[in-house]
Amino acid sequence: xxxxxxxxxxxxxxxxxxxxxxxxxxxxxxxxxxxxxxxxxxxxxxxxxxxxxxxxxxxxxxxxxxxxxxxxxxxxxxxxxxxxxxxxxxxxxxxxxxxxxxxxxxxxxxxxxxxxxxxxxxxxxxxxxxxxxxxxxxxxxxxxxxxxxxxxxxxxxxxxxxxxxxxxxxxxxxxxxxxxxxxxxxxxxxxxxxxxxxxxxxxxxxxxxxxxxxxxxxxxxxxxxxxxxxxxxxxxxxxxxxxxxxxxxxxxxxxxxxxxxxxxxxxxxxxxxxxx
Amino acid sequence: xxxxxxxxxxxxxxxxxxxxxxxxxxxxxxxxxxxxxxxxxxxxxxxxxxxxxxxxxxxxxxxxxxxxxxxxxxxxxxxxxxxxxxxxxxxxxxxxxxxxxxxx
Amino acid sequence: xxxxxxxxxxxxxxxxxxxxxxxxxxxxxxxxxxxxxxxxxxxxxxxxxxxxxxxxxxxxxxxxxxxxxxxxxxxxxxxxxxxxxxxxxxxxxxxxxxxxxxxxxxxxxxxxxxxxxxxxxxxxxxxxxxxxxxxxxxxxxxxxxxxxxxxxxxxxxxxxxxxxxxxxxxxxxxxxxxxxxxxxxxxxxxxxxxxxxxxxxxxxxxxxxxxxxxxxxxxxxxxxxxxxxxxxxxxxxxxxxxxxxxxxxxxxxxxxxxxxxxxxxxxxxxxxxxxxxxxxxxxxxxxxxxxxxxxxxxxxxxxxxxxxx
Numbered sequence: 201x202x203x204x205x206x207x208x209x210x211x212x213x214x215x216x217x218x219x220x221x222x223x224x225x226x227x228x229x230x231x232x233x234x235x236x237x238x239x240x241x242x243x244x245x246x247x248x249x250x251x252x253x254x255x256x257x258x259x260x261x262x263x264x265x266x267x268x269x270x271x272x273x274x275x276x277x278x279x280x281x282x283x284x285x286x287x288x289x290x291x292x293x294x295x296x297x298x299x300x301x302x303x304x305x306x307x308x309x310x311x312x313x314x315x316x317x318x319x320x321x322x323x324x325x326x327x328x329x330x331x332x333x334x335x336x337x338x339x340x341x342x343x344x345x346x347x348x349x350x351x352x353x354x355x356x357x358x359x360x361x362x363x364x365x366x367x368x369x370x371x372x373x374x375x376x377x378x379x380x381x382x383x384x385x386x387x388x389x390x391x392x393x394x395x396x397x398x399x400x401x402x403x404x405x406x407x408x409x410x411x412x413x414x415x416x417x418x419x420x421x422x423x424x425x426x427x428x429x430x431x432x433x434x435x436x437x438x439x440x441x442x443x444x445x446x447x448x449x450x451x452x453x454x455x456x457x458x459x460x461x462x463x464x465x466x467x468x469x470x471x472x473x474x475x476x
Numbered sequence: 477x478x479x480x481x482x483x484x485x486x487x488x489x490x491x492x493x494x495x496x497x498x499x500x501x502x503x504x505x506x507x508x509x510x511x512x513x514x515x516x517x518x519x520x521x522x523x524x525x526x527x528x529x530x531x532x533x534x535x536x537x538x539x540x541x542x543x544x545x546x547x548x549x550x551x552x553x554x555x556x557x558x559x560x561x562x563x564x565x566x567x568x569x570x571x572x573x574x575x576x577x578x579x580x
Numbered sequence: 581x582x583x584x585x586x587x588x589x590x591x592x593x594x595x596x597x598x599x600x601x602x603x604x605x606x607x608x609x610x611x612x613x614x615x616x617x618x619x620x621x622x623x624x625x626x627x628x629x630x631x632x633x634x635x636x637x638x639x640x641x642x643x644x645x646x647x648x649x650x651x652x653x654x655x656x657x658x659x660x661x662x663x664x665x666x667x668x669x670x671x672x673x674x675x676x677x678x679x680x681x682x683x684x685x686x687x688x689x690x691x692x693x694x695x696x697x698x699x700x701x702x703x704x705x706x707x708x709x710x711x712x713x714x715x716x717x718x719x720x721x722x723x724x725x726x727x728x729x730x731x732x733x734x735x736x737x738x739x740x741x742x743x744x745x746x747x748x749x750x751x752x753x754x755x756x757x758x759x760x761x762x763x764x765x766x767x768x769x770x771x772x773x774x775x776x777x778x779x780x781x782x783x784x785x786x787x788x789x790x791x792x793x794x795x796x797x798x799x800x801x802x803x804x805x806x807x808x809x810x811x812x813x814x815x816x817x818x819x820x821x822x823x824x825x826x827x828x829x830x831x832x833x834x835x836x837x838x839x840x841x842x843x844x845x846x847x848x849x850x851x852x853x854x855x856x857x858x859x860x861x862x863x864x865x866x867x868x869x870x871x872x873x874x875x876x877x878x879x880x881x882x883x884x885x886x887x888x889x
Contacts, residue, residue, distance in 0.1 A: 210781075233785045303778065320577050324486030325735070326777035335777060363538045364485075365777045366736035366745060367713065399542035403577050477726055483734035484811055486774035491730070491814075520687045521726045523873055524882075538734040570814075 202252065204260035205449025206270045207282065207442075208239050210303030211330075212415070213264075214445040215246040217257070221453065225250035226442055235269040243272065261452040263444050265303065275457025277448060280308050280319045286447025287411050288314030290437045295407040298426070298434070299444070300397055300416035302330040307401035314450075316461045320403040326365040328396040330416045335365045336389040339372040340382055344419065351386035351421035358384055360392040368392075386421060394425035401430065410434045413443040477521060480570075481532035482540040488572035490541035492532050492558075496521075498566035501528035508561035511536075511543040530566065541572060551578030597636035597654040598859055605633060605661045610878050611887070613655075613666050614691065614870025615648050615682060617675030620712030620740065620826070622647045624655040625867035626666070630875040632855065634659055635864050644678030652681060667885040668878050670870040674713075683886055686873055688866045689718055689729045695869030696822050697724025699860070701851030705818035708808065709865070710827035712740040715808070717815045724869070730815050736776045738807040740826040743833075745776050746800050749783055750793060754830075761797040761832035768795045770802035779803065801832035808833070809840045820846045824862040 202224070207214040209231060216226040227246040232238050239262075247254065254272070262273035263282035277285075279299070287294045288310060297308040305322040322328035326335070337347045358380065362368040368389075375385050393416075401410075410432055416422050417440030427434050437443065451459065482491035496519060506514040513536045519525035536543050547556040549569035554560070558567050605611055608628035616623045618640060626634040636654035640647045648671070652663065663669075663681050671679030672691040679685070688709075696707045702722040709716045714733035720726055736742045747754040768791075773779040779800070786796050804827070823845045827833050838844050848860050877883045 233788045322487065324773070324778070325775045327485070331777055361538070363483075363734050364736045365775075366741055396542060399545050403545055478728040480728070480730035480815065483732045484814070485735040486737065486778065489814060521690050521729060523686050523690060523877070524880075537731075 201453065202257050203449050203452035204243065204257050204273075205282075205445040205447065205452060206239060206243060206260060206262045206264075206267075206273060207444035207448060208235060208262060208264040208266040208269050209301055209444070210265050211301070212441070213239050213242045214442050215242050216442060216445045216449050217246055217250050217252065218449045218453065224252070226439070226445070228441065231266065235266045236271060239270045240272065243270070259452040259455070259457070261448040261457060263448040275452070277451050277456065277459040278461045279304075279444060280306060280316045280461050281459040282444045282447030282451065283413060284308055284310040284316045284447065285314045285450040286443035286445075287413060287437070288312070289446060289450055290443070291409060291411055291435055293409045294411040294435070296401060296404065296410045298397060298401055298410065298412045299414040300328075300330060300393075300412070300422070301414040302334075305329050305397050305400060305414075305416075307397070307404045309404040309407070318404045319461065320400050322396065322400050327363045328393065328400065330414070330419075332365045332368065332393055333389060333416065333419065333422065335369055336372050336385075339369040340376070340385060342382065347386045347389070348419040348421035350383040351390050352424055354381070354383040354387035356381070356384045356387075357391065358388045360388045363392075387425065390419070390421040390425035391429070394422060394429040397426060398429040406430055406432060408432065412436050413440040415441045417441070479521060479531065481537050482570070483538060488541075488576055489570040490544075490572040491570035492540060492544065493568045493570065494530050494532070495566045495568075496525075496529045498564040499529045499562075500564050500566075501530065502563070503530070504561040504563070505530055505558040505567060508557040510557060511546065513540065513543050514558060544569065545573060545577070548573065548577070550574035595636075595638045595654070597634065597657050599634040599655075599658045600632060600858070603628060603631075603633045605659070605665065608633075610667050610875055610885070611661070611665055612871045612874035612878065613652070613669040613681070614867040614872070614874060615652060615669065615671050615679045616673040616688065616691065616864075616866035616870060617644050617647050617671065617679060618673045618688075618711060618866070619675075619714075621863055622651040622673070622675075623864045623867040624648075624651040625864055625871045626655055626661065627868070627871040627875055630872060632858065632868065634661070635861070635867065637861055637863050640675070644675035645680045647675065648679040648681065662889065664888040667887045668874040668883055670874045672866050672870040683883065686870055689716060689731060690726055691866045691869030691873065692716065692824070693718045693720040693726045693729075693869065694724040694872050695865035695867070696720070696824070697722075698868060698872060699850060699862075699865060700820060700822050700846050703820045704822050704846065706812070706815075706821045707865075708812060708821070708823045710738070710740065710808070710823065710825035712826060715739055715811065715825075717812055717817075719815060719818070728815050730811065732811065737774045737779075738804060738811065742776045742804065743827065743830065745780065746783065749780055750787070750796060752793065752797070757797050757801065758830040758832035760794045761801045762835075763794045764792075764798050767802065768799045770806055771799050772803075774803075774807060797832065801830070802836050804833050805836035805840055808837055812841065817841060817843060819843055822846050824865055828862055
């Protein structure tokens with residue numbers, strides 16, 4: 201059986217095509233403004249890579265903050281459900297999943313079967329997301345990759361005062377003016393975000409194994425800061441940013457076209473109502 | 477005076493609210509707080525008040541969301557240690573934690 | 581171009597001082613001062629027996645003590661009064677601990693309430709100060725005593741900085757945003773993201789979709805007004821309602837806020853009839869409040885004069 205999983209995130213789209221539990225092809229591209237078009241285009245590209253046509257695919261399940269834009273998908277599952285399914289496929293010992301993307305950070309407590317037992321999110325504020333790190337890298341005038349690398353060379357821990365990404369940029373600029381080493385600033389940025397993510401993770405409880413996924417899992421500086429912050433080892437799977445799409449494909453394989461993540465999803469809707 | 481310490485951002489309202497008219501300045505909240513968020517001292521917002529009052533330490537105000545989260549304000553099975561410790565009932569939390577992390 | 585426009589914005593309000601032409605400090609008993617060192621602007625206010633004598637408004641430099649001296653000197657320019665003649669000086673604002681000529685500090689929350697009470701009159705119940713890097717909402721009584729307050733300096737949304745980031749992004753000078761936000765056919769849907777960083781992404785999307793610039797400005801002003809309203813509602817807003825700080829000058833935000841709240845902001849005129857010819861600068865509320873506190877503390881014997889000459 202050939203299935204597809206697509207994760208339409210705030211910043212990037214990820215697609216995986218699987219056949220009988222084996223990965224056939226995968227690809228990613230920026231989401232951009234025209235999210236629906238980006239999703240369609242990438243899906244077709246990945247299919248072409250695998251020399252397949254849309255008709256060859258039995259089921260496609262979408263996930264991600266803009267999953268509704270993948271009109272060709274037959275089903276949609278919440279991000280947390282996709283994360284749990286995807287991670288458990290790769291690392292069956294995972295119990296706590298930390299997913300930090302461009303626009304959201306979340307922590308999930310997963311059952312050995314890949315069910316979401318509990319989850320907490322950090323959203324609608326860039327302070328606890330990959331966007332924060334990108335903004336700070338821009339202020340440092342280096343790439344996110346370089347910032348990650350040099351932060352590992354830092355020998356000095358300095359606090360970052362600003363929580364907001366906008367104020368954080370000014371703080372980074374003043375640190376540069378004060379002749380602070382770039383590597384120490386880089387570490388301060390990663391420590392700050394790791395602290396916020398760890399607080400969110402503590403809400404669901406930190407239990408071994410802790411697995412980090414999402415775009416930020418590729419950031420070695422952040423992962424190291426997180427490791428120090430929680431005082432536990434963390435596991436980063438290969439292609440950590442494809443885990444959501446992989447989980448969606450796993451759901452497609454299992455015939456799950458809809459999944460409820462109890463407790464917090466309900467609360468999130470209530471939260472929206474409460475705000476309105 | 478109701479002093480709102482904390483912030484509101486895209487994700488919600490994150491405030492520790494201290495009613496200084498009720499606060500006796502006893503300091504039990506500060507002792508009870510596991511995150512060392514609270515302090516007792518001079519009333520910074522009323523220079524003519526001679527009595528000490530509780531407040532949130534300055535460096536905690538921008539990260540109160542994270543500092544207070546372990547105690548599950550507004551949604552935990554038991555009230556937070558600061559609220560339990562405060563006899564006059566001067567401390568409360570805004571709904572951010574409950575709405576974001578609470579269960580029914 | 582956008583860079584220049586942004587820099588120019590900082591200088592939109594004129595730096596300068598004012599000395600009361602009818603005042604004679606030598607006849608006064610107590611001379612007090614308040615120095616408010618904010619993140620963007622600094623003000624010094626001098627009061628003689630609790631009446632306004634001189635003030636200045638300047639841009640804050642990178643060094644707080646220098647900024648305090650700069651604004652104090654500017655306030656005293658055109659008067660033969662010197663710092664040595666001042667009985668008591670109080671520092672306030674973000675940089676209050678670094679005001680060299682001050683004997684003590686008081687938070688800007690307390691000072692803003694006190695100052696607004698003096699400027700707009702005892703009917704003032706809610707003061708909203710929208711600073712460059714924070715916003716404060718204060719409820720106060722008829723004596724200018726703080727009843728409730730909230731201060732938010734964690735998040736850039738709803739601050740002057742949030743508007744600057746937006747102005748920079750769409751390459752329109754800040755002062756054009758208010759007027760242009762009304763040159764629209766119909767009120768658009770507001771920007772949905774509260775977070776300034778995410779709002780930027782949303783705005784880029786709208787620009788790429790070809791939405792008219794003026795509509796985007798309206799959408800952003802509406803979002804900011806809505807955000808301020810949410811903050812105010814948390815605390816409760818009552819008339820007389822006063823809005824101070826940089827955003828107060830952006831009618832695109834203020835008018836939309838008034839509409840959402842169903843409450844008008846108070847007219848910017850001195851409460852005391854004999855003050856009506858004096859310049860009215862909303863930014864001096866904090867410094868004025870500090871100078872008035874200094875006077876009250878001296879007269880109550882709570883502090884002693886440090887006057888040298």
